[in-house]
Amino acid sequence: EDQVTQSPEALRLQEGESSSLNCSYTVSGLRGLFWYRQDPGKGPEFLFTLYSAGEEKEKERLKATLTKKESFLHITAPKPEDSATYLCAVQAFGGSQGNLIFGKGTKLSVKP
């Protein structure tokens, strides 16, 4: 069964304290892995797509990497406005392209 597990469930950081979020996945064949950010009461906001092991994507203080079994979202020198829930999702071959399998997310809090 295709599955996505994110850790930790919650992470508290001080402003400027870099860290990483983990997304482990089990999928029959990976079509793509996606990272989203979700603020309370809002829909997920797309961040990155990764397709193959070794691929990296960067945006401001965020960097996403992908291996054959997991993905990391590295946050460098975070600011309070980075506080949100970060969601990881995979799209598998064989399933339709609209069917994303989500992890339960990591809730990030960044204190000034």
Add this chain to the structure above:
Amino acid sequence: KAGVTQTPRYLIKTRGQQVTLSCSPISGHRSVSWYQQTPGQGLQFLFEYFSETQRNKGNFPGRFSGRQFSNSRSEMNVSTLELGDSALYLCASSRGQGEAFFGQGTRLTVV
């Protein structure tokens, strides 16, 4: 460029009633997917429509249904509402492959 628009944003319904939610995708996107988000289960896939055809369906009871119109707008319907249907319902649109973009969701409360 307009994003994904979901209406209404909030709904309160009584057990046993039915409800219809609407989603207007990004212009040019032909795929619309629906998800249910609850604190306990996270985001769960309901179904996907592409060019007016249901392409995939998640593991939800038949009370949950949907459709897509020729202009790619989509609706989902839940009949005979139960308390457990209270959730944030999210719609996502894509070109059919690659990343999906989400709307702000409809918060449904069943009392």
